[in-house]
Amino acid sequence: MINNIFYYVLISSTVLLYGIGLNRITYVTRSMNGVFITAVKMYLVVPSTSVIGWLLTIHILLPAGIEPVYPFICVLLFLSISVFVETLIRITAGCSTAEFSVSFLFALIAINESTTLPEVLVISLSCVTSFYLLIPLIYALRKRMEICCITYDFKNDSLIYFGIAVFIMALSAWNISWLNPGVISW
Amino acid sequence: MNKKLLAYISTLTMLIPVPGRFAYGILLVIVFNLVLISETLFLNVVKKFANNNLQTVIMAAFLISVSVFIRGISIFLFPVIVLQLGVLLYFPALSVFVISVMHNREEKSLKANLMQNIASGSLYSLLALLFMFFRDILGYGCISIPVLNGIAEIRFFNTAKIPVMCFFASLPGTIVLSTVAVVIFIHILKKIEIMEHAGVINDK
Numbered sequence: 001m002i003n004n005i006f007y008y009v010l011i012s013s014t015v016l017l018y019g020i021g022l023n024r025i026t027y028v029t030r031s032m033n034g035v036f037i038t039a040v041k042m043y044l045v046v047p048s049t050s051v052i053g054w055l056l057t058i059h060i061l062l063p064a065g066i067e068p069v070y071p072f073i074c075v076l077l078f079l080s081i082s083v084f085v086e087t088l089i090r091i092t093a094g095c096s097t098a099e100f101s102v103s104f105l106f107a108l109i110a111i112n113e114s115t116t117l118p119e120v121l122v123i124s125l126s127c128v129t130s131f132y133l134l135i136p137l138i139y140a141l142r143k144r145m146e147i148c149c150i151t152y153d154f155k156n157d158s159l160i161y162f163g164i165a166v167f168i169m170a171l172s173a174w175n176i177s178w179l180n181p182g183v184i185s186w
Numbered sequence: 187m188n189k190k191l192l193a194y195i196s197t198l199t200m201l202i203p204v205p206g207r208f209a210y211g212i213l214l215v216i217v218f219n220l221v222l223i224s225e226t227l228f229l230n231v232v233k234k235f236a237n238n239n240l241q242t243v244i245m246a247a248f249l250i251s252v253s254v255f256i257r258g259i260s261i262f263l264f265p266v267i268v269l270q271l272g273v274l275l276y277f278p279a280l281s282v283f284v285i286s287v288m289h290n291r292e293e294k295s296l297k298a299n300l301m302q303n304i305a306s307g308s309l310y311s312l313l314a315l316l317f318m319f320f321r322d323i324l325g326y327g328c329i330s331i332p333v334l335n336g337i338a339e340i341r342f343f344n345t346a347k348i349p350v351m352c353f354f355a356s357l358p359g360t361i362v363l364s365t366v367a368v369v370i371f372i373h374i375l376k377k378i379e380i381m382e383h384a385g386v387i388n389d390k
Binding site for chain 2: 016017018020064068069072075079083087100101104105108109112121158160161162163164165168169172
């Protein structure tokens, strides 16, 4: 289990290596308002969708031989849970946390890449954690860039993407045997 | 500047986690366009009986079901590519959904919507294919095309002799390449906009 947590949070971060939420993370970090509420919603919706979706897939779709349609079942499940949680949040906190693509893909990844029920739960939670772990980093990067004088063409989040590329290289650098012949050859 | 076009361009990030082969780009672009056309046609029907909130829910379920259907057909035609793409084959549907929710709420005729989406989709497809083409050339030194049992390659040069080129086959290399492509494209669009305002070229 601990391997799964480290794999999906850091080594093969769902945002950095799977590319899920790359667009969203640049949008979210423009303002940190409401990030906490959105996180609460995602931490509720993604694991519950993944667990129920996995149970339905294993116990109903697989015996019936129609497991390729599991994304459709998941989207229906996701929408019902998401709308319910969204309503609760709107009543209690009075703000909107509408979000679809990233949470749904996290749920799909969790169902697709797990074999047991605890694994589904761990992978889904790790995916969400990897997303919210990156937000402070990207936010710091954005604030740093606001201080710098950058040219007009690079003001549309381009440098944020370059920063993300550097993050990926920094995380992957530990996984390369740099002293092997050929790694640094030109 | 056309915000909808910018939204299309931003969906270029959908191609970042995809392996840098032209063959995968072709399949994803085809899926994207099929989903986009289905979305335009179905949204026209849904608008007649559902309010905005209900439209969003119905469209999400519809787009995923279209993706499942297209995936089913693709498994028969290109099983190896579909296996390698995995969940990534649902990315076009989610990109189309985001564009639809953000920009397709204007009251226009079906023909006008369809023409606009086909035009933006074609421009996006061209950009996406060019992007995957350069990734394949730079990263692998070849062009790949989808065939029934995998991908076929037309090799131009051996990348083992230029190891630094492998950077463009990696994920950070792809992010750098896509960002540069987007910056250049937006720069060109801005120049065109300036020329339109100045009356150098005709503004439609």
